[in-house]
Amino acid sequence: MRHSLLVRITHWLTAVSVAGLLVSGVAILIAHPRLYWGETGSFETASLVDLPLTLTYGHSGWGRYLHFLSAWVSVLTGAAYVVSGFFTRHFRRLMPASTDPAYNALQRATYLAVVFVLFPLMIITGLAMSPAVTSVVPWIATMFGGHQSARTVHFVAASAVTLFVIGHVTMVALAGFVERVRSMITGRETAQGHI
Amino acid sequence: MNPRITRRRLITTAVTAAAGVSGVGLAAGVASRYGLIPPDHQGLYGAGETLTYAAQRVLTSGHSLAREFDRSQISPVAPVNGDPPTVKSYQRDLDARFAEWRLPIDGLVARPAALSLADLKALPGRSQITLQACEEGWSFIAEWTGAPLSSVLEMVGVAPHAKYVFFFCYDDWFESIDMADALHPQTLIAYGMNGQDLPPEHGAPARLKLPRQLGYKNLKYLSRITVTDTVKGVGKGLGGGAPEVGYSWYAGI
Numbered sequence: 001m002r003h004s005l006l007v008r009i010t011h012w013l014t015a016v017s018v019a020g021l022l023v024s025g026v027a028i029l030i031a032h033p034r035l036y037w038g039e040t041g042s043f044e045t046a047s048l049v050d051l052p053l054t055l056t057y058g059h060s061g062w063g064r065y066l067h068f069l070s071a072w073v074s075v076l077t078g079a080a081y082v083v084s085g086f087f088t089r090h091f092r093r094l095m096p097a098s099t100d101p102a103y104n105a106l107q108r109a110t111y112l113a114v115v116f117v118l119f120p121l122m123i124i125t126g127l128a129m130s131p132a133v134t135s136v137v138p139w140i141a142t143m144f145g146g147h148q149s150a151r152t153v154h155f156v157a158a159s160a161v162t163l164f165v166i167g168h169v170t171m172v173a174l175a176g177f178v179e180r181v182r183s184m185i186t187g188r189e190t191a192q193g194h195i
Numbered sequence: 196m197n198p199r200i201t202r203r204r205l206i207t208t209a210v211t212a213a214a215g216v217s218g219v220g221l222a223a224g225v226a227s228r229y230g231l232i233p234p235d236h237q238g239l240y241g242a243g244e245t246l247t248y249a250a251q252r253v254l255t256s257g258h259s260l261a262r263e264f265d266r267s268q269i270s271p272v273a274p275v276n277g278d279p280p281t282v283k284s285y286q287r288d289l290d291a292r293f294a295e296w297r298l299p300i301d302g303l304v305a306r307p308a309a310l311s312l313a314d315l316k317a318l319p320g321r322s323q324i325t326l327q328a329c330e331e332g333w334s335f336i337a338e339w340t341g342a343p344l345s346s347v348l349e350m351v352g353v354a355p356h357a358k359y360v361f362f363f364c365y366d367d368w369f370e371s372i373d374m375a376d377a378l379h380p381q382t383l384i385a386y387g388m389n390g391q392d393l394p395p396e397h398g399a400p401a402r403l404k405l406p407r408q409l410g411y412k413n414l415k416y417l418s419r420i421t422v423t424d425t426v427k428g429v430g431k432g433l434g435g436g437a438p439e440v441g442y443s444w445y446a447g448i
Contacts, residue, residue, distance in 0.1 A: 004204050032332030034333075040270050042272075044335075065243065068443075070243075130251070131328060136254050
């Protein structure tokens with residue numbers, strides 16, 4: 001199966017920006033590797049979970065700069081991908097009723113969940129942590145149970161994205177890493193295998 | 196491959212690219228015209244900062260209010276970050292219960308003033324129960340009482356071309372905010388916390404409360420306020436101490 005130029009460009013922009021988001025997300029997280037439920041939480045209160053990460057200060061400055069730069073690239077790329085996906089046949093191939101042989105049922109469900117559930121959840125829980133944004137739309141924080149709950153859901157969703165990336169890269173490796181990566185860059189069809 | 200699809204894809208791609216390019220051009224034009232570019236706009240990270248600051252300034256242009264909470268939601272313990280200033284002048288003023296403390300307000304103002312704690316308390320006050328989130332990840336809710344910065348600025352008469360309000364601390368740390376935040380009704384020169392005088396560890400005698408931004412912009416131990424139309428000439432010209440050590444100037448995140 002051949003991917004359009006737009007799908008290939010947005011794929012690699014997403015790959016780079018998600019890598020930036022994950023690395024910088026960890027840089028921010030290690031400044032306080034404890035998760036809470038509700039509006040508030042600190043070392044003075046009980047945590048929901050203490051993550052097995054070493055408390056490390058000094059990385060959240062560049063971490064935040066990189067996180068928001070990557071978030072903008074990711075969101076703008078995602079918007080271009082989703083809008084174009086509705087105008088082309090791209091999403092139709094992923095629908096459960098599709099007879100496209102390129103994807104099996106699990107792949108379809110996974111891709112749709114990542115694009116239409118996980119990424120929107122990442123964005124909305126990210127925005128829910130912004131005191132400026134919630135001054136305009138307070139419900140995006142309260143719908144999760146508060147500022148710290150949104151932070152916890154943001155972490156859980158990011159972990160799911162990480163699992164997807166690991167699964168995706170593993171499947172690419174199983175299908176022939178070099179060949180599949182080349183295909184996703186050049187758009188040239190390969191003999192077999194669809195990721 | 197169907198040539199019609201190819202053409203359609205080509206057009207879709209071209210339209211998307213054109214929309215992207217003109218979108219960026221339009222945004223840059225609007226940003227420079229309406230002052231939507233933050234002091235730390237340099238470099239690759241600056242592009243992200245500019246997008247965030249500009250988007251949030253447009254989104255919050257109606258003076259939207261930070262969430263306020265119920266008294267029952269006030270955190271039993273308010274965590275403290277950092278110690279009170281070690282400079283002698285701070286200890287001296289603390290021992291005198293800040294009776295000698297004055298807060299000069301100068302720069303682009305018609306009537307520069309030096310306010311005492313009593314002067315601040317004489318202004319119509321405001322109390323608000325808001326959430327303070329530290330950039331590290333922890334947070335707490337407290338009630339803050341103080342004089343709205345807008346009242347103080349009105350009193351001294353801010354020049355119409357003013358763009359930034361700089362805050363300096365006993366220990367020479369400094370930050371600045373834009374006029375949108377300076378004139379925001381929840382922006383306080385706070386002297387009270389949870390019904391008491393502001394304790395030293397939370398910034399006595401007075402601190403900035405800016406609930407639409409992260410904790411590190413809510414400067415403690417205020418010693419001077421200066422109104423300017425530029426960030427140049429103060430420190431490294433990045434608008435505050437935070438950007439000089441690698442943290443963004445705008446922390447509405």
